[in-house]
Amino acid sequence: MLDWLLCVVVKSVGGVLRRLSPEVAVGLGMALGELGYWLQPKRVHIGYLNLKAAFGERFTPAQARRLLKRVFGQL
Secondary structure (H helix, E strand, O other), rough: HHHHHHHHHHHHHHHHHOOOHHHHHHHHHHHHHHHHHHOOHHHHHHHHHHHHHHHOOOHHHHHHHHHHHHHHHHO
């Protein structure tokens, strides 16, 4: 029963999202990505550590945070 209900919800949301203009859909996606950035501090920290491991001191902490926000927005 729960699987069926979840399937109906996902299909309904998908039906609504398909009707959005591309500009609105991209804006909504970026807003949801920023929300994800703020709701998942553990993942942001892991991303920061990964950037530091890959690039060393190339990015300041502020630059790394801006980059991670953009990455979350793209997701």
